[in-house]
Structure formats: C-alpha cells, structure tokens
Amino acid sequence: MLKNLLIVVVEADTDRAQSIADGLAETGDHDIRIVAEQSSLARRVAELRPDVVLIDIADPSRDILEELALASGPAERPVAMFVDRSDEQLTRSAIEAGISAYVVDGLRPDRIKPIIDAAVARFHMLQQLRAELAATRAALEERKIVDRAKAVLMKARGMDEAEAYALLRKTAMDQGKRIGEIAQQLVTAAGLLGR
C-alpha cells in the first residue's frame, strides 16, 4: 500500500485553490493543504515538509521555493526540483499550462504523473474560465460605454437610439476602429466639454 502524499498548493485565490485541490483529490487519498499567504510560504513549507508543492509558474514566490530547494540542511530541504527527474513531455506540458511543481527527492515518477496531469487539467480549465470571464467583462464594459455614447448623441443631436447607434457604427467602420473605441472617445470628449 502506497502512503498518501502531502501536497501543498500555493494559491492566493480561494476559489482557484479549491478547484485545484478538488482536481487533485480525484487522483487519490492525498493530504492537500492550501497556502495563500506569500509571506509565510517559506515557514509553512519548512513546517509541513510536503512531498509535492504546486504553484503558478509566474508566481513571484517561486523564487523563495528555489532557495528552499537549494538549502543544505535536511530539515530545510523539503523539495527538490521536479524537472530533475521526470520525463520531458510532462515537464513541458506543465510549463505550458503555467504550473510548476516541486517534488521531494526520491518520489517515483509514476506517483507524480497523475498528480501533475490532474493539476495541468485544472490549470487549463481555470485559464479558460478566466479568459471567458475577462471577455464577458470587457463586452459588458463596452456595452455600457456604447449606451452612454448613444445617450450623448441623442441629447446633442436629437437622434433616436437607432440613429445614434448607426452613426457610431459608421464612424467606427470609416476609421477602422472598434465601436467601443469610438464610443469611449465620444464619452471622453463629451466629459471634457461638460456635456
């Protein structure tokens, strides 16, 4: 019977951290801990002595883990760098997904692989969600600004809503710009002119 692994997920966003933890839980009965506080990262990792640490590749606190990985005393050396002992494809797919993993020295690759695979899948999913959220938010913002631009035109030129929209769209097409940009310019100009 293989012993369960202690996995630390470093992630400040609670929902995101939980989602990754849920994904990992499907790979086995592991003990999963979430560390959200950057400042306590070094201390927490030294205390917990996890088998695996998962962290966003772009997280600046990774550089703190690098120091831990190189520290000489055994008590201070909870993790060795994962890329040392795993196959290149796994490393690459993790890096591409934006995830880095630190794995305790001597852990067998067949035990690591399902964990990394699950983390990669969750990271991909979260990235997609994040991109969708950003796109939705941008679309909402754009609609708000177009509505305000329409209102400016309706008031200043006595147009109805359809005419105002048509004018915005035509101007955008003539200038090769997005309608949101033209609307933003109009709203800014109207603000400057106090209208």
Next chain:
Amino acid sequence: MRLRLGYIPLIDAAPLIVAHELGFAAEEGLTLDLVRLGAWAQSRDMLGAGLIDAAHMLVPMPIGQALGLGPRLPDFDLVMFLAHGGQAVAISAGIEQRLRAEGHGFDFSDARAAGLALRRAAPGRLRVGVPFTFSTQLELIRHWLTGCGFRPDDLRLKTVPPPMMADALAADEIDAFCVGEPWASFAVERGIAALLLPGPAIWASPPEKGLVLRRDFAVTRPDQTGALMRAIWRAGRWLDEPDHRGTAAEILSRPDYLDLPAELAERGLTGRLLISTGGEVRSVPNFLAFNAGAASFPWKSLAALIARSIAVRHDLAPDAAMRRAMTHFRTDLYRQHLRPAGASLPGASLRVEGMIEAERVVAAERGQMTLRADRFFDGFVFEPPGESPDTSASQD
C-alpha cells in the same frame, strides 16, 4: 522573423524594450514579442522549455545552471551583458534612526564607512533580502558585509521577490535589502526605508543582467542570434546617451512594461535617487550602464569570479566550477556578431578584475577602446584561471 523574449519588470530590461519600441529590432528584420514574467525561476524554465527564445536574466543565473545547481535543462549561454549597476541597498527606518543617532552622514558613496556603521547599529544577526539565490545582489551584499566585519553566520540572506521587498521590510521579516531599481526607490516612496548605498559604491561595475539563450538556439540560428544581439547592443548605445534616459523612463513606465509612474523609473535611469523620506537626493554618476566602456562585453573572468563564490557556498570544487562557468560566457559569439556592428572589442577575453580605478583607454582588437572603472570598495582583485582549452559544450 519573430522572437519571443522574456523579461522581468525592472529598469534594466530597458535594452530589450527599447530595441522593440525604437525600431532597432525592426532594422535587423526582427519582430520581438516581449513577455513580462513574474519570477526568475519562470524565466529559466520557459527558456529551458523553448517557450521563449531569449531571456533577460540575473548574471549569476546561467552560472548556477552551468554548475548543476538548477533543474536539468538544455545548456544556457550568456552572450552579452545587458546592464551593470542599477542596484541599491535599503535599510529599515529603525536602522536608519540608529545610524543617524550615531552620526552616519548617508553620503551614499563610502561603502566601508556605511558597512562599519551598519555593523555597530545591528550588532546581532542581520537579515537581508535579495531577489534570488543566484543574483548579483547576493554577491554584492556578501562581499561588502563580510568585508566590514560581519561573519557569514551573522548574515541571513533571504530571497524576497523585488515587488515584495518593501512589504517584507515593513513586516519586519528583513532588516535591509539589496534590489534593482525601481524597487529600492519604491520602498523609499512608501516611507518605510532609506537608501544606504548604491551597488556601484561596493563594486564600481557589478554585472547585473545578461542576455541568455539556449546554446542549441545560438548554434542552429546564428543569423537570428546575431540580429538580436546587434539590435540590443544598439538599444544599449542609445540608452547610454544621457539625454535619452528621460524618454526611456517614459517608455518603460507604460502599463505594458513596468506599469509604474515614470518619475519612479527615472530615478534609477538618471542616477538621481531620493534616499530618504526627508527628501535627500543623491546623484550617482555611472549608477547604471548599458553599453559605454565595453559594458556589454561578457568577460570570462567575471564568470569565473562569480562561479568561485557560488562554488564555495555550495561545496563544489572552485577550480572546476570556474572553468565550467567560463565556457558559458560567449565572448566568441560577442566578437562574431557585434564586430559588424562596430562594437569595440578587447584583445583578450579574460582580465584581472577589480584593477581599474577610473575609466581607462586600452588597446583594442582594432585601435583603442575605453574600459569602465571596476574597482571594489576594499581593493579586492581577482585573478582568473587560464582559459580552459575545452570550450565545447559542458559534460555531466
């Protein structure tokens, strides 16, 4: 041809950003995709995986990698320096008060006086933040403080990501830090730190960042390697015109790059630093250099100097480490690719480090050239071992 370049948001990423923004890359037929990164380890991993083609890296990083102290990745080579200097040492408000009470004048230039005063003001253990295990900042701090009466055991050097230095100081996790601009000025601006010394007061020309490529990239794509090096070299030459530093600050501070007020980026770029919340300003000539005085030439002797220091700390044989590291500083590629651009090329690729008191004119490959001052505050000189006959790829 498109190349992806990774950089960390610091003022010494300027040569990459300027090469892109002012068309030096386009002149060489290159389109640069500049990728802003969050961690030094990310830069290393992405370069290793081929997700970026070249990286703005701390000079000691490819050395640590060459010595087997990083993950197993394809060989990295440093082909030119991007910047010298640009670092500052900041101290907590508490230590500042003690130093002032003791009569320290904050002249921002006398490293020995500052170091001895710090030793008296912080009699116990001193916790100092540095940005990475393999960093010029760490080398500077160790050299300076061990030269001013601190024993290695008195120093606790802690990795703190640059944007978090100010917070770590405020939270009393560290007593001082050494970091590249704009992050030292940022802590002063927050009202929680004073600047004690600029990096060049400790070592007149500390090599800070380099352009690092995978060796297989440089071998299989020599034309692009050369084009990239020339574009960045010309950007560095542009940046070293004093009139251009203000413009550079404007460009760097944009949301796409550093995303900070231009005034903050300008301090390091012009070498006029606000050192305390009391409004004291100090001017540091040669605070940050990109190109002048052969600044970009990747002396193999500097690889050896840093490798010896890393080897001693990590229980590796210093001689082998120095020889290994020297093969990763590619003076050969520098000569090959920058000769056509008109770069001054020294006759040798190794020299005794720390010998140049003031800017000096020396014989070059052709004619003469000027070399930057490179003295250490304590007169330390470093004699590198003879050049290794083996300049081929490293073996494990």
